[in-house]
Amino acid sequence: MKNRIINTLNILWLQLLRQPLFLVLLLGGMIYEGLGLHQIVNPGEFMPRSSFLVQGGILAFLFIGIWIVRIDTAHRLDDLYLSIHHAFVPRLFAKWIFGAFISFFVGIILHIEYAIVYLAEGFSFNHLFFSAFLYVMLYFSFTFYISYLLGFMLAFLTKDRVVYLYSIIIWGLIGPANFIFLGRTLQRAAEILNLGEPNPTIGYDGLYGFAIDSVYWQKHLLWLVILLGIFLISLSLKYRVFTRRKTKVLVISLSVIVLVLTIPLNLDRQVYSAGDARTKPREMVEQNYYSKKQVVPKQYNIRATSYSIDLRVKRLITAQVKMTLKNQEQQSLRHVDLSLYHGFKVSKARVNSQSASFLQKKDHLHLTLKNKWIPGRNLKVELNYQGLSSPLFYANGQSVYLPYYFNWLPSTQLSPSFTLDNGNLTRMNHQNMQKVSYVLHYRGRTPLYTNIPERTHNLWSGNARGLTLVSGEVQKESRNGESYVHTTNLKNPQSNDLHQQTEKFIETAKQDLDLGHRAVPKTIFRIPILSISDLSSEEFAWYTDDTLIVSDASEYLFKEGLDSYVNWLVPAITWKYDGIQVKDPDYVRAFDMTYAHLYNQSARIGIGNDSEVLDWYQSVKSTGEKQEVLEQLSHWMKGQVAKNIDTSVAKKIDFCRSWYRLMKSGDTSWDSLNQLLKKEMGRS
Incomplete structure (x- = not known):
């Protein structure tokens, strides 16, 4: 049988090479x-955009x-092989193996070129x-092999030319561009049938990486088993x-395999999803909630x-989280209120080693204490919980992003x-x-990359104002005791520029605004x-004494947008760090815009590109005192005030210092x- 399969493979390969098509x-x-490779400069972006290549x-x-x-x-050989004992099955297996071989071969060639x-x-x-x-x-080789088997099965079971019509229909149903043919009303069907990129209409997420989660492998394997079983x-x-x-x-065997593969596909899981082809883009899930x-x-x-924390x-x-509260x-307290993201369901709560009753409602956890909690005393709280993280904070086998400001703890x-701020999602700082x-x-x-040191394998410990966990398609650079974690799709990570500009801004802002320790x-x-709906500059950066998290918005951050980077840093270093609520x-935002504009002026950053910032004051809907303040700020920043009013940058920075106080x-x-x-403007 082995020799028959090898001989058949050799013959099929020679026949294929003789086909110029x-x-x-x-x-x-x-x-x-x-x-496509020469048009798309980012190696991460290319793969999700290669859907038409997969479709073809x-x-x-x-x-x-x-x-x-x-x-x-064509030569009636199929009937002949069926009539010969032990001839048909080896040849059938050989053709299946041949399809897998050429699918793998084409994938290797395309990856080498990439x-x-x-x-x-x-x-x-x-x-x-x-x-x-x-x-x-x-998405190339496995999908191509399933397509090969579909064509093979159709041709074997259907002898007339209608097989080509069936093939065209199947081609429109199982490809990554199937939503074009099925329309918006059949989006769910398009997701199930799609054997290509699950998010063909969106860009690449540098942290999450490619959509190669185990669920997609299981889906392809299920297709393969069902096809082979039917055939x-x-x-x-x-x-x-x-x-x-x-x-x-x-x-019986195939039924068991299909059942085993189907059950995991129906379990709750977090996968990266966004774009027009999805029934619910990830930001809309939270926006609705x-x-x-x-x-x-x-x-x-x-x-x-x-x-x-014991985290899996x-x-x-x-x-399993054990926390000490003071x-x-x-006054004495008879209960404890905590905040915890609603996707994490608490199964057990203990206070001072004794079970405690609790009520979890949305993002609020209420613990009832059996004894009074005396002022100045510590309380030992132990919580066990499990669930899905927010779609905007990854936590699965593919990627982890659990920052200190998200209440995953x-x-x-x-x-x-x-x-929600005017309909836009805003992350609250915890x-x-x-x-x-x-x-x-x-x-x-x-x-795993964190802001506390690793002591032994899988064990980290340290002191910080919050705990951040990051893992995914990222890598780390270390230099002079500083760590720089960035996505792997950057040609020039610009770590030195980022550290230098951040240090320069922090030192200047400390002096300008009298910030104290930073x-x-x-x-x-x-x-x-x-996510794609985030528009506010205060969402682009988050800062603690040991950690800066900054959005990977552009590879050319310091060549084209350093003034924007300053706009991101101002809220992170100032009122977000100090926990100021408004x-x-x-x-x-008025404070952020004002100080960022003045800093850029004094550092001669983005000179001539600040008209959008200055126009912001007049674009905000306002009345009364708010309108008066914004109009005065706009005129003062533009220098459109009386000649006796000091319009120097130094004077305006003094005003920002008083404003922050x-x-x-x-x-x-x-x-x-x-x-x-x-x-400050010298008016009574």
Whole structure:
């Protein structure tokens, strides 16, 4: 049997090479890929945008599968092999193996071309190219092989020319562009049938990487098993290739395999999803949930002093968290309120080693205490919870992004995870105001990057104002005690520029605004942290003494957009770090815009590109004191004021210093700001 299979493979390969159409299709695919590679400068972006190449390959392999059958059918050899004992099955297996071989061969050729072009462009060889290989194997080779089997099965079971019509229909249904043919009304069907890129209409996410989650491999494998099962059962019923007993065993075995593969596909899981072809883009999930305002309980003065975390991240997050809380109120408490993202369901709660009753509602967790919690005393709280993270904060086997400002750990800051600002999602800050002791036991995707040191394998511990976990398609650079974690799809990570510009801004802002202690962070994460609907500059960067998380918005950040980078840093270094709360977000945005504009002026950054910033004051809808303040700021920044008013940058920075002192005092009213502005401008 082995020799028959090898001989058949040799013959089929020679026959294929004699077909000029195959070589033309292969060459055409390589040319099409080459054109795309030179147009798309980012190696991560290319793969999701190669859906039309996959779509074309599906049609080609459908026809190759038909052609393989037609070789024998043309000379009536299929009937001859069926009549010869032990002749048909080896030849059938050989044709299946041949389809797998050419599918793998085409995928290897396309990946080699991909790697050569981007390496020649100056990109470093890293994990991204291995991920790209897996992507090609899944969405090119595996999909092409399924297409080949579909064509093979259709041609074997259907002898007339209608097989080509069936192939065209199948081609329109199973490709990544199937939503074009099925329309918006059948989006769910398009997702199920699609064997290509699951998000063909969106860009590449540098942290999550390619969509090569295990669920997509299971989906392709399920397709393969079902196809082979249908074909073998059809052969047995039509041509009696197998005995009745073997047929029963085959049906039972395939049913069990299909069941085993189907069950995991129906489990809750977090996968990267966005774009027009999806039923629910990921930002819309949260936007709909938080459209109804949550009731926030009274904020008591309690402080978390330590966390001991046993965390497992795979399909779900599974966590056991032991935390120590201190009552800093002047009164005893009979309950504890904490904030925890609603996707994490608490299964058990213990207080001081005794079971405790609890109520979890949305992002709020209420623990009832059996005894009074005396002021100044510590409380030991242990929580077990499991669930899916927010679609905007990855936590699965493919990628992890659990930053300190997200309440993936129980937080004493009682605000919900998100709120809506004029219909746009805003992430609420759950950082601790003092340093906290953390001990982390972690099992999940590696390597894991955090803002506390690793002590032993899978064990981290240290003190910080919050704990950040990052893992995915990222890599780390270390230099002079500083760590720089960035995505693998950057040609020039610009780590030196990022550290220098960040340090320069922090030192200048400390002096300009009298900020007090602000350390230059030792760890910088430059990763995509936003969704497509995030528009506010305060969402682009997050800062603590040891960590800066900055959005990977552009590879040319310091060549084209340093003024924008300053706009991101201002809120992160100032009011977000100090935990200043405001009722009107435009109040802090006015401060951000004003100081960023002045800093850029003094540092001569983006001179001549600030008209959009200056026009912002007049674009905000406002009345009364707010309108008066914004109009005065606009005129003063533009120098459109009386000649006796000082319009120097130094004077305006002095005003920003007084403004920030006012904010820190807790007074964030437009009326008080108006009085301060008039005073600084020399008006009565």
